[in-house]
Amino acid sequence: MLPSTNIRQSPALRTLTTAHLTQTMTLLELDVLDLNQRVESELSSNPALEIREERRCPICKQTITNNRPCPRCSAPTSLSPDDPIVFVSHIDDFQERRSSYYEEFPEESTSRDKEDLPTFVLKQIAPDLQPQDQLIAAFILSNLNEDGLLEISIVEIARYHHVPISRVENILQLIQRTEPIGVGSPSPKEALLVQLEVLKETQQVPSKAEKAIREGLDLLSRHQFPDLARLLRVTVKEAQQIAHFISDNLNPFPGRAYWGDIHHGNEAPLSVYSQPDVVLSLLEGYQESPIVVEIVSPFAGLIQVNAEFRRLANRASPDNADQWKSYLERADLLVKCLQQRTHTIVRLMRHLTIIQRQFILKGDSYLLPSTRANLAEELGVHESTISRAVANKTVQLPSGQIIPLAKFFDRNLHVRTALKEIVLNETKPLTDSEIAALLKKRGYPIARRTVAKYRAIEGILPSNIRKNHTDG
DNA sequence: CTATGGCACGGATT
DNA sequence: AATCCGTGCCATAG
Structure with missing residues (x-):
């Protein structure tokens, strides 16, 4: 708390310092879409803010005029796989590219020609x-x-x-009800419900799934399982299973149904997330390409304080000077907070892509367990900063999958994938103790009880109900 | 008797 | 301070 004695009379200064802290924090934990909304409302209510249309590529320093992302421009020089290319892009760039993907790869798995x-x-x-x-x-x-x-x-x-x-x-x-099922729904919720309905005709679905979608979609997409469990009156674990089922089988954005892993015809890992906050990709034509990290940001880097406004504010007549000043301060604050937010995320992602390169490229079993706490230490920031930066955000992997950023901090994902693999390759249903023993051999010494827990998380049935895998 | 899931405890993480 | 996670103990089902 600041001593109020020697603070200048203007309340603005006081609020500026504390507001700066609180706003930086709150902005940090928003995802792109929420941030976008926030920025837009600020933009429309504060005349001191403006959008700078021209941007400079952080790599080649040239002005970017079209929507082409810039990493490609610098591709030939300095290509170290361990040195990720990080840049910030406008949310519209992403939308633009998204639809061009759609046209470039209309469909490969079904008989769809070049039609939209x-x-x-x-x-x-x-x-x-x-x-x-x-x-x-x-x-x-x-x-x-x-x-x-x-x-x-x-x-x-x-x-x-x-x-x-x-x-x-x-x-x-x-x-x-035509492919892709759910198209034309007015909202993701509707789309999910239609898909569930159709799915119900051919297979069993969790009985609470519908309620989860109807009443708990918000909790679902934010992965707030405890709250969801309370809503559905089931255990947290069951809630997770339901969420698992939904994200595995349903897709809130039918137009994007064929995104990402086309090769798995049966269980394309569709996610309940739409707009990723970060997009990871690789440069084409390099087997050892650095990871391109694209921080999707609504207007950051683009948004600035109007210089003209600043000049005029200084010359404003005394009676409305306060008004001008307050606009200006709010604008400065927002710009600064936005910069700070992107800066933090950039640092975080750069670090993550270096540490977890194998995970990003090869998948779940290569995830090195790490915690937000030790990452915070390595980056020299406070734990809560990392927590906020990770909160509510999603990442699109080079494969096209969109996953929550929090997955990077899943402490036992690699063990669970090992477990999944064991069960997948088993010839006769193995009991939990047997699985535990096998996992121990692989270097994952976990208790038998824990095997049971992981099974539950992965939705694998107990051994006595599991049927034999007779490979044809 | 064996395999599993519920509950609850303690330590770690956020 | 609140939540998550791995584990042990115990009741239950087959």
């Missing part, structure tokens, strides 16, 4: 519709966003085409 999502869907349903309804369907499909979600309301569609709402609803239901 709307055409793809329309072809499937057209035979079942009358010509008039085909028009409506086409209209609906043309209003999908990149995620395959509907951006306008049913009412609007009905009004536009002068047809009853129920008719639109029927068409929409048809659309939602």
Whole structure:
């Protein structure tokens, strides 16, 4: 607490220091989308802020005019696999690239040609519709966003085409049930529910899954299992299993259904996350490519205090000088906090990509256990800073998978994947003790009881119910 | 008797 | 201070 005696009368200074701390912290724990909202509202309410359109590539120092990310420009020089290329990109760059991915790799696993999502869907349903309804369907499909979600309301569609709402609803239901299932839903929640519904026809689904989606989607995506468990009145473990099931089998953004691991036809690791906060990728054409780290940031680096505004503020007449000044201070504060936020994340990610390169490239079993605490020590920041930086954020791996950043701090992921592998390769169902013994040989000395726990987390049934793996 | 899951405790992590 | 995690003990099911 600051001594109030020698603080200048202006309350602004006082709030500036404390506000700086609190705002830096709160901004740090927001994900891109929340931050985006926050920045936008600030931007519209504070005339001192402006967006600088031109940006400089942190590597080649040239002005970036188009949306091409810059790491490629510097690719030929200094390529050490252990030296990640880190840069900050605008959220729009990402959106842009996202849709271009979609066009570049329309589909490889199913018979889909170069057509885009709307055409793809329309072809499937057209035979079942009358010509008039085909028009409506086409209209609906043309209003999908990149995620395959509907951006306008049913009412609007009905009004536009002068047809009853129920008719639109029927068409929409048809659309939602075609591949990719859930397209045309107005929200991720709807999409998930439709998928669950369809899935229910062919296989068993956890009974509480629907409630989890309906009432606990928020908790679900934030991985707040204890809260979810309370909501569903089940144990935390069961809640985790339900969440596991949902993220394994359902996809809140149907338009992105074929992203990432195309090779696993059956269980594409789709995630409940949409917009990653960090995107990791590799340079094409290098077998030992450095990891390209792209920090997706709403406007950071772009947002600045309008210089003209600052000049005018200094010359403002005394009666409204305070107003000018407060705008200016708020703007400075925001800019500074944003910079600090990105700076922290950049440092964090650079470090992580160096330490966990193998994990990022090769997968779960290569994750080296580390804690936020010791990472904080290595970076010379406070633990809580790392905690906040990790909180609520997601990372897109080179494979296309989007995972929570917290997964980098999963202390036993590698053991669990070893366990999964053992069970996958077993010829007869092994008991927990036997598994424990095998794990011990691999250098994971854990108790039999713990094997049971891991099994539960991974959704592996107990040995007496597991059926034999008879390889065909 | 064997294999498993629930509960609860203590130490580590956040 | 709150939460997570690994483990031991014990009840239960087969």
